[in-house]
Amino acid sequence: EQKLEASTNTMSLKIHFQGGLELLFNNETQISLDMPSSPSPFTLSDLISLLSTKCTKQKELFLDTAQKEKTTVRPGVLVLVNDTDWDLLGAEEYEIQQSDDIVFISTLHGG
């Protein structure tokens, strides 16, 4: 299990990768993340940006690089927060809470 550290620990998250996405994150199916303290909310968009810059080798396989207006995952990658579809929670604008369990599942290729 890989751990990403930030300057000051305030919130801890568990992030899971499934459906082949783990290949983009050094074959790690689970990452623990300590979020930096900040007055502004830390959204899923911020998390995706963080993951794409720090963990993935080919970020266009995770990040939707065609999207200029917002930072989001590539189409075909599903995101769940506490077993719930992020589409029901505001998608990229969802503000991450303490101990949130976040899962990224790729439905691309394969079968």
Added chain:
Amino acid sequence: HTMTQQQHDSCGCKDDGDQAPPQIQKKEYENVEKGTFRGRHGEALNLSDLLKYTNKVFKKTLSKCELEHGEKVLVCYSGGLSSTALLHMVHSAIPLEKRRRGYFTWDVLFIDVNGNMNKDELEQNLREQPRGYGFEKFFYEKSVLLDLVKEEESDNLKQVLSHKIKEPSALEDFVRGSIEKQIIRFAKSHEFRKVLVGSSANRLAIRVLGDVSKGRGTSIPLMISDCDQRHKSVDICRPLKQFLNKELAFFVYLNKLQIVHQDEPVTMKPVKTHSIDRLIETFIEGLQREFPGTVHTILRTCEKLKSPQPVVSKDQLEQNASDLSGKTQILCPLCNNLVSRSELKHSVENDEKILCYGCKRNLQYYAEEERNLSEDLFEEVRAERTALSRSEMRDMLKDVLLDSANEDSCQSGDEK
């Protein structure tokens, strides 16, 4: 926020092809039930809703496969989301009592693409799934792709294949065609008449647009059919064709099913320089995210296409190639798609190997030493050609007999 029964009953039939789902406001999502996902019409579905829906739609699609009571069926399993969901749904669909309508037995086939999986572990994982799947036998085979590389190179399957076939589209087509042929061969040798595959709606939509762009449009009606009978003694059934990838992913996740990821034997490249199918996948998935009816609109449109009737008369054979839009019963030995009549005529006239248009184009991307395809590949093609010649002859005789009958009736009419 869970759907009403009325909404649920209709959700499997309708698709709002052109409308994006409404945006969820923050106040709304504070009350969202845990373990729910957004359905194709924007409604929130929980596991119970999902199970009812999948059960209903799966049984309906399965019934179109015309399985006989007590028949033995082969279910293909790759470890991915779709085929994992397929196993679970098959198990749920079979009645517990053998005498009940819809009862059949099933075996599982796993093809290990890279040759590095453990057969016993795979079987044990399946047997230990939450409901204990009731399949009889678990068959494991290493993919035929491994026969193309030396044993010491088997860990570098990707690199070896990419040297043999440089262009990603051609390589993907070759890999897919080889594995499909392996499945068919296995089914025939073990006397399975029906093979169930986990092709989701997304996968099929990508496949049809991809094959259209590669000149294989003739086979589209077969490709999206519930029961594909192009292989004669073996039918390929697609009971998941109504399900979106998202629905299958949630089905697997919420049911806590374990998936097994197999690394694809095609080198990972950035999407823009990858294969035609990957580009189309990006295109369709992007549209689907904004307009959830996209995939089903593509499939519904394709279902309106019909393959042209086989050419049956000598006169049609003598027409110019550009007029010949009929299909033959000959399958391309590389990709298993139908070879059009014009391609067949062109190949015969120019003494070329009989391949579909798409595979002929792909050959130019094969390494020089790989372009001489083995004669064994064309054995079935030769058999089909001989059979076709006999049916052509029968039709020619039929035309002659009809002409004679017309002459006789004219003469008798004149006499009257």
